[in-house]
Amino acid sequence: MKNGINVSALAEMSDEIKHTPSMGIAKYGVQLQWLSGTRSQVRCLPMEVGDQHIQRDFQWAIDEPKQLGGSNHSASPQEYLLSGFGSCMMVAFLVGASVMGIQLATLEIEVKSQLDLAGFLGVNETSKVELHGIHYVIRVSGDGTPEQFEQLRQQAQQHSPNAMSLAKAVDVQGSVQVSNAPI
Numbered sequence: 001m002k003n004g005i006n007v008s009a010l011a012e013m014s015d016e017i018k019h020t021p022s023m024g025i026a027k028y029g030v031q032l033q034w035l036s037g038t039r040s041q042v043r044c045l046p047m048e049v050g051d052q053h054i055q056r057d058f059q060w061a062i063d064e065p066k067q068l069g070g071s072n073h074s075a076s077p078q079e080y081l082l083s084g085f086g087s088c089m090m091v092a093f094l095v096g097a098s099v100m101g102i103q104l105a106t107l108e109i110e111v112k113s114q115l116d117l118a119g120f121l122g123v124n125e126t127s128k129v130e131l132h133g134i135h136y137v138i139r140v141s142g143d144g145t146p147e148q149f150e151q152l153r154q155q156a157q158q159h160s161p162n163a164m165s166l167a168k169a170v171d172v173q174g175s176v177q178v179s180n181a182p183i
Contacts, residue, residue, distance in 0.1 A: 002098035010095065016050075023050035032062075038070035039063045068117075078115065078131065085134060086111040088162035093138065096152045096159070104142035111136045134166065 001007070017024035029045035040063075044056035062077055064070025075083070086109045097104055113134045119127035138156075140149055157163050 002101065003094050003104050005095055005098035007098050025050065039073060082111045082113060082134065085162045085166060086136060088160045089136065089156050092156035092160040093152055096155050097144065100148065102142055102144040102148060104140060106141045108139040109136055
């Protein structure tokens with residue numbers, strides 16, 4: 001164990017995936033239910049890792065601040081997006097440090113971005129809808145050198161599924177299923 005990460009279990013999993021690539025496929029999902037206004041409730045769907053089916057009994061709320069039409073009861077969709085990016089980077093950094101044998105004392109990641117509401121609201125055709133870049137700072141202490149920590153930052157970004165999904169603009173597809181629910 002290093003930094004709370006079971007390095008030998010990671011090595012075993014890596015070997016298994018090398019021999020049977022299908023064991024490395026992880027499938028995720030969430031379901032959102034509208035509550036009122038800009039509020040929604042999210043729950044995790046069961047997850048699959050290789051041939052394992054994993055129950056995920058987690059729920060959270062999403063809302064917007066009052067200035068954006070919400071009731072300010074929960075974090076916004078953008079804050080959840082940034083937290084998903086940051087937490088995935090943290091896992092990649094922790095795993096990398098543990099595999100390299102670096103003991104961490106502290107690790108913190110601050111993630112920031114901005115967007116132009118004129119794009120979201122459609123009031124200016126030249127305004128972007130998407131976030132205007134994501135900027136992060138990793139604050140770390142431990143028995144690694146500054147060079148090792150920079151190497152870990154680069155590796156974390158390259159190996160973080162969430163960072164790479166955002167950086168490479170993954171394909172997004174959707175559909176609508178209409179029901180006749182009473183109003």
